[in-house]
Amino acid sequence: MSLINFLDLVGTFVFAISGALAASEKKFDIFGAIFVASVTAVGGGTVRDMILGTTPVFWVMDTNYILVITMAVAFTVLFKETVARLRTTVFLFDTLGLGVFTFIGLEKSLFLDISPAIGIVMGTFTAVLGGVIRDTLCNEVPLIFRDEIYATACIIGGFVFVGLSYLNIDFNIITWTCISTVIAIRLLAIRYHIGLPKI
Amino acid sequence: MSLINFLDLVGTFVFAISGALAASEKKFDIFGAIFVASVTAVGGGTVRDMILGTTPVFWVMDTNYILVITMAVAFTVLFKETVARLRTTVFLFDTLGLGVFTFIGLEKSLFLDISPAIGIVMGTFTAVLGGVIRDTLCNEVPLIFRDEIYATACIIGGFVFVGLSYLNIDFNIITWTCISTVIAIRLLAIRYHIGLPKI
Amino acid sequence: MSLINFLDLVGTFVFAISGALAASEKKFDIFGAIFVASVTAVGGGTVRDMILGTTPVFWVMDTNYILVITMAVAFTVLFKETVARLRTTVFLFDTLGLGVFTFIGLEKSLFLDISPAIGIVMGTFTAVLGGVIRDTLCNEVPLIFRDEIYATACIIGGFVFVGLSYLNIDFNIITWTCISTVIAIRLLAIRYHIGLPKI
Numbered sequence: 001m002s003l004i005n006f007l008d009l010v011g012t013f014v015f016a017i018s019g020a021l022a023a024s025e026k027k028f029d030i031f032g033a034i035f036v037a038s039v040t041a042v043g044g045g046t047v048r049d050m051i052l053g054t055t056p057v058f059w060v061m062d063t064n065y066i067l068v069i070t071m072a073v074a075f076t077v078l079f080k081e082t083v084a085r086l087r088t089t090v091f092l093f094d095t096l097g098l099g100v101f102t103f104i105g106l107e108k109s110l111f112l113d114i115s116p117a118i119g120i121v122m123g124t125f126t127a128v129l130g131g132v133i134r135d136t137l138c139n140e141v142p143l144i145f146r147d148e149i150y151a152t153a154c155i156i157g158g159f160v161f162v163g164l165s166y167l168n169i170d171f172n173i174i175t176w177t178c179i180s181t182v183i184a185i186r187l188l189a190i191r192y193h194i195g196l197p198k199i
Numbered sequence: 200m201s202l203i204n205f206l207d208l209v210g211t212f213v214f215a216i217s218g219a220l221a222a223s224e225k226k227f228d229i230f231g232a233i234f235v236a237s238v239t240a241v242g243g244g245t246v247r248d249m250i251l252g253t254t255p256v257f258w259v260m261d262t263n264y265i266l267v268i269t270m271a272v273a274f275t276v277l278f279k280e281t282v283a284r285l286r287t288t289v290f291l292f293d294t295l296g297l298g299v300f301t302f303i304g305l306e307k308s309l310f311l312d313i314s315p316a317i318g319i320v321m322g323t324f325t326a327v328l329g330g331v332i333r334d335t336l337c338n339e340v341p342l343i344f345r346d347e348i349y350a351t352a353c354i355i356g357g358f359v360f361v362g363l364s365y366l367n368i369d370f371n372i373i374t375w376t377c378i379s380t381v382i383a384i385r386l387l388a389i390r391y392h393i394g395l396p397k398i
Numbered sequence: 399m400s401l402i403n404f405l406d407l408v409g410t411f412v413f414a415i416s417g418a419l420a421a422s423e424k425k426f427d428i429f430g431a432i433f434v435a436s437v438t439a440v441g442g443g444t445v446r447d448m449i450l451g452t453t454p455v456f457w458v459m460d461t462n463y464i465l466v467i468t469m470a471v472a473f474t475v476l477f478k479e480t481v482a483r484l485r486t487t488v489f490l491f492d493t494l495g496l497g498v499f500t501f502i503g504l505e506k507s508l509f510l511d512i513s514p515a516i517g518i519v520m521g522t523f524t525a526v527l528g529g530v531i532r533d534t535l536c537n538e539v540p541l542i543f544r545d546e547i548y549a550t551a552c553i554i555g556g557f558v559f560v561g562l563s564y565l566n567i568d569f570n571i572i573t574w575t576c577i578s579t580v581i582a583i584r585l586l587a588i589r590y591h592i593g594l595p596k597i
Contacts (some may be wrong), residue, residue: 020398023344029395031351032344035331046250051444053453055252060317077398118458132433132535137331139340141537145421145430152429196427199418199475219597222543228594230550231543234530245449254451259516276597336530338539 004175008104009068011097015041016072017083017090019134024076026138036134037073041065043130048105048122052112091190099182101127102154103175106161116165120158127154127182149189152196157182203374207303208267210296214240215271216282216289218333223275225337235333236272240264242329247304247321251311290389298381300326301353302374305360315364319357326353326381348388351395356381402573406502407466409495413439414470415481415488417532422474424536434532435471439463441528446503446520450510489588497580499525500552501573504559514563518556525552525580547587550594555580 019040023033042059049057059065076083083090105126109119128144128151135142144150161178188194218239222232241258248256258264275282282289304325308318327343327350334341343349360377387393417438421431440457447455457463474481481488503524507517526542526549533540542548559576586592 024398026340026344027397028344029397031349031354031395032341033398035344035350050249050448051453051455051458053252053451053455055250055254055453056311056313057250057252060250060313063314063316066316066320073398112454114454114458115461117461117464121464136535136537137335137341139335139338139537141424142430142535145424145426145433150429151433155429196429198425198427199422199431199471223597225539225543226596227543228596230548230553230594231540232597234543234549249448252451254449254453255510255512256449256451259449259512262513262515265515265519272597336534336540338534338537 004100004104007096007100009064010093011100012041012065012068013072014090014093014097015101015130016069017076018094018131020073020076021083022134022138024080030073030077033076034070034073036137037076038066038069039137040130040134041069041072043133044101044126044128045105045130047129048108048126051125052109052114052122054108054112095183095186098127098150098154098186099157099179102157102182103161103178106158106178107175110165116162120155120162123158123161124151124154127151146195148193148195149185153182153185153189156185203299203303206295206299208263209292210299211240211264211267212271212274213289213292213296214300214329215268216275217293217330219272219275220282221333221337223279229272229276232275233269233272235336236275237265237268238336239329239333240268240271242332243300243325243327244304244329246328247307247325250324251308251313251321253307253311294382294385297326297349297353297385298356298378301356301381302360302377305357305377306374309364315361319354319361322357322360323350323353326350345394345397347392347394348384352381352384352388355384402498402502405494405498407462408491409498410439410463410466411470412488412491412495413499413528414467415474416492416529418471418474419481420532420536422478428471428475431474432468432471434535435474436464436467437535438528438532439467439470441531442499442524442526443503443528445527446506446524449523450507450512450520452506452510493581493584496525496548496552496584497555497577500555500580501559501576504556504576508563514560518553518560521556521559522549522552525549544593544596546591546593547583551580551583551587554583 016037019037020033023036028036042065046057046059049055102123106119106123109122110116131144132142157178160181161174164174164177215236218236219232221239222235227235241264245256245258248254301322305318305322308321309315330343331341356377359380360373363373363376414435417435418431421434426434440463444455444457447453500521504517504521507520508514529542530540555576558579559572562572562575
């Protein structure tokens, strides 16, 4: 398993925890928690694959995702207080997931010979759509439409990826620069409470 | 038409009624009622087919579904009081639909040589996602995340299907044992108010 | 670029404005506005393509759509007062978009040799589903389920399209009769406050 694959599962685990926590706030039962955790973790990539037509979608062909999500929900149930206390750690891994998911979505799209602009859209979708579906299911207005910079970090990371690709730079360097850009922008936005202007 | 095909249309009819009733509580117009009835009845199978990539999705190729849904909405409008009085009958057929839809989703997935765990997910999706989309459209938190055991009955029915398949039992027996399991668990859950633990 | 293609982009532009206005009422940020504008403008066609399996969906293969949507959001931000004042003009173009989108969805489906009844469903989906997703994301009950006749105009336009096709009439005449029917019915419905009966 490559490092990116491993980080993908780490991101899935942490996104699933954020879904399980949202379900817990709404007093859902265990099934509801698994469902919301799943759409949070793999919803973005699922929509991406359905839009691109790369079906069956990724988690159908690799049961690791379902396994990791179930473990994340079990973890949240068993160690609820710990998870609450580890808020900062969860946030840091969530930000890592944001970067990795953006990269994976970009890579998958550009592999299909799609225009870079659409690739950036797909990277962003992969990273943020799960959270949008989670909030819609929980009957909330999606957080990322109002919060500190979130999707914008993915978009900028996408431009970095595309820009560096034109320069014929080593793919490993492109990968990690893209992921680091997303993470750095998100962390700075949270640290200094930077949001986009309201419309 | 096989018995399963017939029961599939019966399930579609009853799921559509439940959608039309939800629309009626929200004071939607006739188009809104047809729309909500449709997503309730075929929404789960539609998402399943889009995830698996078996497109065009099933109801595009077989207009019986649209016909049955339209009839269900007309029936609900014309015999509103009867439908309200027949609450128990509607509930029983709804439970039948739950079992049949689970089986159909499972059969379709395993036919595609997908892992059994994902087949169980697809069977459950087929049976319950329509209700989730119905509630989301009606601006409600999905009922099945909080209610008596519902999706769990489908999941257990799925395990029964997969378990029996390994034993090389006659497919007819597998089919009806799977469907009966879903129905029995759901009926028992309602009768004794059994819910999953909250998270 | 054919006239229909041009009107398609005009419809996309105006639908995107209606999405951006909805986002602005909810105090979303710029990213939220672009997202809601996008689903309003291309959400219907996206679901249509995913249901039919004509993937990658249309806007992945033609970046004009993303470009037009971004321009529409910029226009709404820069000329907010003008857009508010031009309410009638926006409404007229929105109605034009309704007709054109219905036609495009119909044409695409029937090209795939799908039954006319399903073609009418696809035409209607193309025209109205974007608005349904917009309202769901904004945590509102979809407007078109309660409002003056809207989807019904698309359905009737679809019947006109199908009926004329059987008569072997010139395709240009079919096209414009279909589009004009949708527009005329919608305008009459608004003018005389005609709604469907509630269920």
